[in-house]
Each structure stands twice: as C-alpha cells, then as structure tokens.
Amino acid sequence: CQKCLSIIKKTKFLNAYITVSEEVALKQAEESEKRYKKGHSLGDLDGIPIAVKDNFSTSGIETTCASNMLRGKGYVPPYNATVVQKLLDQGALLMGKTNLDEFAMGSGSTDGVFGPVKNPWSYSKQYREKRKQKSHCENEDSNWLITGGSSGGSAAAVSAFTCFAALGSDTGGSTRNPAAHCGLVGLKPSYGLVSRHGLIPLVNSMDVPGILTRCVDDAAIVLGVLAGHDPKDSTTIQDPVKPFVLPSLTDVSKLCIGIPKEYLTPELSSEVRSLWSKAANLFESEGAKVIEVSLPHTSYSIVCYHVLCTSEVASNMARFDGLEYGHRCDIDVSTEAMYAATRREGFNDVVRGRILSGNFFLLKENYENYFVKAQKVRRLIANDFVTVFNSGVDVLLTPTTLSEAVPYTEFIKEDNRTRSAQDDIFTQAANMAGLPAVSVPMALSNQGLPIGLQFIGRAFCDQELLTIARWFE
Numbered sequence: 001c002q003k004c005l006s007i008i009k010k011t012k013f014l015n016a017y018i019t020v021s022e023e024v025a026l027k028q029a030e031e032s033e034k035r036y037k038k039g040h041s042l043g044d045l046d047g048i049p050i051a052v053k054d055n056f057s058t059s060g061i062e063t064t065c066a067s068n069m070l071r072g073k074g075y076v077p078p079y080n081a082t083v084v085q086k087l088l089d090q091g092a093l094l095m096g097k098t099n100l101d102e103f104a105m106g107s108g109s110t111d112g113v114f115g116p117v118k119n120p121w122s123y124s125k126q127y128r129e130k131r132k133q134k135s136h137c138e139n140e141d142s143n144w145l146i147t148g149g150s151s152g153g154s155a156a157a158v159s160a161f162t163c164f165a166a167l168g169s170d171t172g173g174s175t176r177n178p179a180a181h182c183g184l185v186g187l188k189p190s191y192g193l194v195s196r197h198g199l200i201p202l203v204n205s206m207d208v209p210g211i212l213t214r215c216v217d218d219a220a221i222v223l224g225v226l227a228g229h230d231p232k233d234s235t236t237i238q239d240p241v242k243p244f245v246l247p248s249l250t251d252v253s254k255l256c257i258g259i260p261k262e263y264l265t266p267e268l269s270s271e272v273r274s275l276w277s278k279a280a281n282l283f284e285s286e287g288a289k290v291i292e293v294s295l296p297h298t299s300y301s302i303v304c305y306h307v308l309c310t311s312e313v314a315s316n317m318a319r320f321d322g323l324e325y326g327h328r329c330d331i332d333v334s335t336e337a338m339y340a341a342t343r344r345e346g347f348n349d350v351v352r353g354r355i356l357s358g359n360f361f362l363l364k365e366n367y368e369n370y371f372v373k374a375q376k377v378r379r380l381i382a383n384d385f386v387t388v389f390n391s392g393v394d395v396l397l398t399p400t401t402l403s404e405a406v407p408y409t410e411f412i413k414e415d416n417r418t419r420s421a422q423d424d425i426f427t428q429a430a431n432m433a434g435l436p437a438v439s440v441p442m443a444l445s446n447q448g449l450p451i452g453l454q455f456i457g458r459a460f461c462d463q464e465l466l467t468i469a470r471w472f473e
C-alpha cells in the first residue's frame with residue numbers, strides 16, 4: 001500500500017487520480033495486516049490496492065464525475081456503490097478516485113474538468129527513443145499520448161503500478177479502449193452480471209462496471225468478487241453466480257472463432273490489421289476453426305448509439321437541477337432560469353450538447369422516427385450476434401481500437417462527437433447487445449506502443465470468454 005502511494009505521488013503528472021484516499025487506504029491496509037497476523041480468514045482481495053473511477057459513489061469520499069456540476073459543492077455520497085462495497089468487503093484497499101471524461105462522455109479522457117490524463121507509455125524508453133529518431137528537436141513532453149477513455153484515469157493508474165486493478169465503466173467501450181491503449185486487460189462483463197447501483201448513469205440500458213487489470217487472471221478474480229444479483233439493481237441476474245475459476249485451457253482446437261468481416265474498415269491501421277490476422281492464424285495453427293462471419297447491421301451501430309445515448313442522457317441529466325446535488329447558480333429570478341444557468345455553469349459543452357440532442361430525439365414529433373427506430377435497429381444489431389453464435393461460433397475476435405494511442409495534440413484536432421464515433425466503432429455493438437467483451441494486449445507496435453485485440457462472447461458466458469482470453473494473452 002505504501003509503495004503504491006509513493007508511486008501515486010511520483011506519477012502525479014499523469015493526472016490519473018482526482019482524489020487520492022491515502023488515509024482510508026492506510027487504515028484498510030493496517031486492518032488487513034491485523035487480520036493476516038491474527039490468522040483470521042482473508043478476503044479474495046485482502047490487502048490489494050485498487051482504484052475506482054470517479055463516477056462510482058464512494059461513502060465519505062468526494063465523487064465528481066470530473067464535472068463542475070458535482071465538484072462545485074463537493075458531492076460526498078452517503079453510501080458506496082455496490083461494486084465498491086463488494087471490493088471493500090473482500091479486503092481491497094481503496095487508493096483513490098480516478099480521472100475521466102466528464103460524466104464518462106468521451107473516448108480519450110481529455111474532456112474532464114481536471115484536465116487530460118497522460119498515458120504512462122508516453123514515457124517508456126522504447127517510445128521515447130523512437131520519437132527521438134523521428135525528430136531531434138521535439139520537446140519530449142509535448143508528445144505525450146492519450147490513454148483512451150473514458151476510464152483513462154483507471155487505466156493509467158493500473159498501468160503505472162499505482163494499484164493492481166481498477167474499476168472503470170463501459171457504455172460504448174470506455175473500459176476496453178483505454179485498456180488497449182495502456183497495455184492492459186479491460187473487461188466489460190455481460191450486462192446484468194454486475195450491479196450498476198451507485199454507478200452514476202450515462203446510458204442505463206448499456207452501462208456496465210468494467211475491470212482493468214494487468215492480466216486475465218486478475219480480471220477473473222475481481223469479476224468473481226463483483227458478479228451477482230443485487231436487490232438494488234433490478235437488471236442484475238437472479239440466478240446465483242458460480243465462482244470465476246479459470247480452468248487451464250490448453251486445447252483450443254475445438255473452438256470456432258468468428259472474424260466479423262464488417263470490422264475490416266478502411267480506417268483500421270495496417271499494424272492493427274496485421275496483428276489481428278496474426279492472432280487468427282495463431283488460433284488456426286492450434287487447430288481452432290477460424291471463420292469469417294457477418295454482422296450486417298454493424299454500420300448502423302454508431303448512429304444508433306448516438307440517438308439512444310443522448311436520449312438516455314437527456315433523461316438522466318435531469319436530476320442535476322441545482323436543487324438536490326452539487327452546483328447551483330446564483331440566479332434566482334425563476335426556477336427555469338436557475339435550472340438553465342446551473343446547467344450552463346455545471347456541464348461542459350459535450351454534456352450540454354448531448355442533453356440538447358437527446359431532448360430533440362425525444363420530442364413528441366420525433367420520438368417515433370428517432371428513438372423508437374433506434375431501439376428497433378438496436379434489436380437488429382443484437383440479433384446479428386445471436387445468429388452468429390447460434391451458428392456455432394464460440395467467440396468473436398476483433399480489433400479493440402483503430403490504432404495505437406495517439407498524441408494528445410493530434411487527438412484534440414477533432415471534436416468529442418466525431419472522435420467517439422470513430423473510436424468506439426469496434427466496441428459499441430457489444431454494449432448494444434449486452435454481451436461480455438474483453439480487450440487483451442497483443443503486441444507492441446513499431447513505435448513501441450501496446451495494441452489490444454478484443455474477444456466478444458455469448459451473453460453470460462464471461463467465464464468461457466476469459467478462459468479463451470487467458471490462453472491468448
């Protein structure tokens with residue numbers, strides 16, 4: 001715990017943490033040590049430093065969503081999110097709350113009120129040497145890379161060894177995308193396997209708490225702690241969940257791996273593309289059946305997500321009205337004027353833009369044409385997966401991101417909406433369909449940066465998915 005705290009201090013420039021809960025962590029570590037010395041039974045995560053994205057409620061610890069709306073007045077939740085409580089019940093040490101895009105809307109961790117998160121790989125020896133080869137006069141720090149997002153703070157925290165695992169959230173790829181860019185395992189469990197209670201919502205019908213770790217086994221242990229029914233989240237499964245013990249899968253020869261042909265997009269970098277086919281060959285050489293499959297509605301996924309996401313955002317954000325939580329403006333001429341000014345001051349333009357789009361889609365005259373239609377398209381996207389899995393495919397193998405992490409200066413050339421639309425292209429559909437998906441590091445690029453590949457599995461076959469991912473890693 002002390003070692004991790006000292007690394008947190010040394011790596012402050014990464015901007016991975018919004019709040020470091022040093023006192024809490026040290027106290028928990030002391031208690032854990034006492035349990036150990038007294039020979040008491042230990043939890044599955046006893047003494048393990050873990051960080052939590054700052055959109056999960058943490059009792060007594062400020063929760064900001066990287067937004068002026070909540071940090072203004074200092075929102076300190078009176079309860080723990082179920083997943084946070086479960087971590088603590090198993091002895092985990094809460095190191096702090098990690099940085100994100102405001103309200104998890106983004107794919108770079110660049111759009112939060114606390115500033116962007118820097119990717120620890122920007123400072124790796126190999127990357128720096130490569131950059132120097134390209135140009136001798138560059139200021140090293142100006143080339144720093146984004147982490148991806150929106151759970152970039154969590155990814156940077158694990159990648160920089162400030163903790164062993166971190167919670168992210170995943171609505172369209174926010175756990176898998178930064179995992180790929182930071183050389184980590186990023187798991188989005190099946191929708192309904194893990195409670196969302198206390199996760200400040202983005203898109204309720206797609207949000208899932210995500211897990212970022214350095215290896216698949218660690219992700220399985222954390223998933224084992226988090227999974228299961230929660231009476232406080234009616235969308236969680238009722239059936240009891242078996243412990244996630246990964247059997248050693250040494251034989252992949254009976255597997256059928258699907259390669260969705262629609263994922264071979266022109267924007268995909270040649271390096272990711274060649275690693276993707278290398279991975280497919282690897283399975284094939286071990287005797288697995290690797291077949292091309294079709295998910296014909298993939299191209300509608302981005303626009304469909306936009307309508308559904310913004311519509312749910314419009315409804316969700318209504319709770320931030322200046323009355324109950326956080327920020328309230330000084331204007332008191334009317335309730336409406338107070339609402340409007342509070343939101344103008346509290347939210348960034350990404351959040352405000354989504355609220356406006358969503359309300360447009362929900363207008364009486366637009367509802368059928370946009371919101372209802374998008375829900376129908378969502379069903380088609382989900383059914384594509386059902387058809388593929390029913391045809392005997394065990395798991396889909398896809399890229400996670402279009403390319404390796406890019407420098408911040410390049411990333412911000414485009415606005416949040418365009419970026420999200422591009423960056424989530426391989427990850428979003430799994431959220432639409434509620435399927436489990438995991439990004440696993442595959443190799444380093446020519447520049448010395450990590451590239452991840454994604455496996456998508458059948459609903460609630462998270463254990464099978466992780467077993468295959470572990471064989472692969």
Ligand code: GLN
Pocket residue numbers: 104105106107149150169170171172173174175202309420424
């Ligand atoms: N990039 C997507 C968005 O901005 C996904 C975000 C997420 O998964 N939290 O909506």
